[in-house]
Amino acid sequence: MKIAYLIPIAFFGLLIASFAIGLGRDAGRIDTQLLEKPLPEFSLTALDDEQRLITQDALKGDVHLVNIFGSWCAACTYEHPVLSAIADSGEVDIIGIDWRDNRDAAKRWLTRYGNPYADIVFDPDSELAFDLGVTGAPETFIVDKNGVVRYKHTGIITADDWRTKLRPIVMELKTAP
Amino acid sequence: MIRSFIIILILLFIPFAFAQTPVSGVQLAEEQEQLARDIGRDLRCVVCQAQTIEDSDADFAIDMRRKVREMIAEGKSRAEIEQYMQARYGDYILMNPRMSSGNALLWFGPFLILALLLVWFVSSRRKAIKP
Numbered sequence: 690m691k692i693a694y695l696i697p698i699a700f701f702g703l704l705i706a707s708f709a710i711g712l713g714r715d716a717g718r719i720d721t722q723l724l725e726k727p728l729p730e731f732s733l734t735a736l737d738d739e740q741r742l743i744t745q746d747a748l749k750g751d752v753h754l755v756n757i758f759g760s761w762c763a764a765c766t767y768e769h770p771v772l773s774a775i776a777d778s779g780e781v782d783i784i785g786i787d788w789r790d791n792r793d794a795a796k797r798w799l800t801r802y803g804n805p806y807a808d809i810v811f812d813p814d815s816e817l818a819f820d821l822g823v824t825g826a827p828e829t830f831i832v833d834k835n836g837v838v839r840y841k842h843t844g845i846i847t848a849d850d851w852r853t854k855l856r857p858i859v860m861e862l863k864t865a866p
Numbered sequence: 867m868i869r870s871f872i873i874i875l876i877l878l879f880i881p882f883a884f885a886q887t888p889v890s891g892v893q894l895a896e897e898q899e900q901l902a903r904d905i906g907r908d909l910r911c912v913v914c915q916a917q918t919i920e921d922s923d924a925d926f927a928i929d930m931r932r933k934v935r936e937m938i939a940e941g942k943s944r945a946e947i948e949q950y951m952q953a954r955y956g957d958y959i960l961m962n963p964r965m966s967s968g969n970a971l972l973w974f975g976p977f978l979i980l981a982l983l984l985v986w987f988v989s990s991r992r993k994a995i996k997p
Contacts (some may be wrong), residue, residue: 722953722954722955722956730987789925789929814929815926815929815933819929819933819954820931820954821954822954822955822956824912824913824955825913825925825926
């Protein structure tokens with residue numbers, strides 16, 4: 690048998706392999722364009738005080754988790770205990786972005802479930818959410834000491850995700866100069 | 867009696883044919899509104915995937931339509947708006963993906979394979995004819 694006959698078979702194999710890889714991917718997942726880029730500039734009010742503005746500078750100087758949530762978001766309620774445990778450990782501050790929400794509803798939600806956030810940015814019109822390329826809630830970014838986005842987690846953070854994926858990155862960034 | 871009732875019922879439903887999802891906030895001139903719709907039809911709704919933001923009623927698509935209209939009102943061009951969205955959501959947001967170094971193989975790969983096959987075919991024919 691000529692070796693040339695093997696070429697189409699090899700080609701076919703390659704095609705099947707690439708389909709197999711493609712099918713395994715979650716089509717709903719959109720990789721962030723922000724990786725290794727500074728957090729977009731923003732100037733929005735704090736959830737607890739309509740007069741107080743929060744900007745990107747609030748995140749400089751330490752590693753932060755930036756978590757998109759909303760009182761309307763059922764998955765966020767599910768994620769909440771994990772965020773509370775992270776906040777209780779004192780290992781990293783979490784900045785919340787209250788997305789497409791209503792102030793009173795958000796405050797009620799936090800009173801009911803507890804508030805794990807060091808500070809909360811109120812973003813009712815998706816201003817910051819757009820700049821972050823958010824597609825849904827919850828989503829969480831790890832932002833380093835210089836305000837640069839280093840990781841994005843789409844969806845709920847489980848205790849397992851925190852232990853195996855996010856915490857190691859946070860800890861490494863914490864020790865970085 | 868029944869017939870006139872049916873006619874009235876039909877008449878009542880006519881306005882729905884002209885219904886459009888309201889876009890709160892920005893009011894644009896007819897021409898600009900048309901541009902906004904054209905741009906909207908080229909942007910994918912990232913939470914619904916198979917729809918454009920102009921077709922979708924998802925809250926997110928409504929926000930995005932508003933953003934497009936705000937940018938038009940600010941005098942931004944179509945290219946600038948699409949670039950803005952692409953910078954945030956990647957090529958995925960465009961219904962008609964642009965060519966880039968990353969996807970050049972997808973655009974030219976088939977032609978490349980065709981050319982290679984042609985070369986292979988011609989050279990093997992020559993060999994076959996020679997002896």
